[in-house]
Amino acid sequence: MESRAHRFKQNAVDSLANPVLQASMKKAKGKFVDKRAIAIKEIDDFEATREAAKRIRNQVIENLDLWLEKFEQTATARGAKVLWAKDGAEICRLVVEIGKQHGVKKAVKSKSMLSEEAGLNLALAAAGIQPVETDLGEYILQINDNEPPSHIIAPVVHKSLDEVADLFHKTHHTPRKTDIPQLTREAREVLREHFLTAEMGISGGNFLIAETGSVALVTNEGNGRMVTTLPRVHVVVTGIEKVIPTLEDLATLMRLLPRSATGQSISNYVSVLTGTKAEGESDGPEHLYFILVDNGRAEVVGSEFQDMLRCIRCGACMNHCPVYQTIGGQAYGWVYPGPMGSVLTPLYTGLENALDLPHAATLCNQCGVVCPVKIPLPELLRKLREKQVERHLRPWFERLAFRLWAWVASRPALYGLGTRFAVRYLEWLADGKGSISRLGLAPEWTQGRNFPAPEGKTFRELYAQRGRNG
């Protein structure tokens, strides 16, 4: 997928001005948050479980090469072929080759973020293989001219019922309907046909289990099961960081993933798939491929951003992010939105291609508090900001301003004078109204919100006063 992250500011302005998106985001806002809050109460010791999950994920990343070799060995022993892809282009090349080799005309897909990273659908179509997204949300996006997803687990959270009704009416040539169960039924019937006729299934992988060489797939709709039960070829496309050691670790992580994602104690379907169809079995793929993808991940190993590789793609950080809740996911401009995306996009696509993303956060730490694998997201965002300054990627006037501030701040008398002056200036701007709608020196601050006018004295003045009064 081509990144539009460099246009973040403009994307965000567009999102704020889109009334359908704004209404959809408002509707969704509390639901994920409330359900998660209830679901995590079922875990007696939620903190200890998060700590255990963090340990499981760290353990693998700290010896990632060895765990990958182990997984390769166990998966191969069960008849799977393990392939490796450096980047999106290589994912596309490998999947197309596999398709050609097995005479594939149609591929049904269950959600895979890696395939979004690679822009796999376009490559398949260009090679004469019809890709069909089968997750309801992803399907809606595909029939809307391959619109990008706006959430990693709820891809159409930004869309209204009316938009979906129009799309189905237009695409399926059926009478327009606005009943959600009826729309779901219609999609089920259209997609059932595709499941039965596709020769290849493509899925992501929530976890790769080193002990058994299996992939674990977590879905509610059952499309993950369809894609891996009916077609004769199954291709798993997933990141190299997805390995976990044992089935016991899967049990631990499954206590956190659905609760953090959708607020369910468990997802409707968890499939642990190992190897190819056994003798005498009436279903299951004859050929199983794993494509283990780097696409920027290897460089994060051993770096100060390594914590990010623990991510289990639950989406809790975006559900709880005030910025995400306001602008939606597409504004972030690449595959991953919200706080996790603001870290991943610059790391995977280059710091210089996503200059605004590390700033697209208030650092309120809601994300850090809810992350089931305890990724310190605000800290990583702050580190990315530092990197930008180090690498001279911030504009010269910003760098100059910070240097000036540092110079003044290290001179107390001057600093006190400066802040007193600033407060009086802001009061003058507010003109007694309590808030400021245009900040002359930093107009972006007040584009989507008002700036509160300062009240009374500066902290230093008050502190000095208190000191005098005892």
Place this chain on the structure above:
Amino acid sequence: MSSRDDILGRVRARLNRTPENAAAGRASLEATLAERAQGPRPALPTQKSALTERLVEKSLGYSSSVDRIGSYAEAPAAVARYLAGLNLPPRAVVWPQLAHLDWAGAGLAVEARGARDRDLVGITGCFCAIAETGTLMLCGGPESPASVSLLPETHIALVPASRIVAGMEEAFALARAELGALPRAVNFISGPSRTGDIEQTIVLGAHGPYRVHLILIGDK
């Protein structure tokens, strides 16, 4: 250089891999695999009957329905009753494993095979059931095809009370003890399939079954 060597090479470089620390790393990896440490677990009752109650309560919470009978011999009649209650025709596809039950005696026409698109009712057993979350564990195989719990609109599962375990950990331990290696398709099923993609409105019956009916055997 192959992409495999390139990717692993870069990971090794980033981890400052040396022959010595590789040996130590491998030893700790094997120790982890041998130890199979469990994470913290939510407290669950230990008595069998309490686990059964938990399974029932959780299954109902996941929009499944539950019936309880005394023995396998009563299962065909229980299935017939359930289908009649839903006004469904007395026809089903059943796991070959369960073909020996007297389905015809209860007025049911069953076919023992994998499911096809138009099959309306699928009858399966289960490898075990997990009380913690109200989850069925099904192991695919020639006698227990995965399609039967997936394609039909109605999924009926026969669940022996003796096979109810506390959590996923016990389910995996049972699989290791009884099956050795994991079968190709292990499916954990908790209620009917669902989607919440359109305006976060939950709809049952996305791609899989609209209803899941558990018939608990042997705790009556």
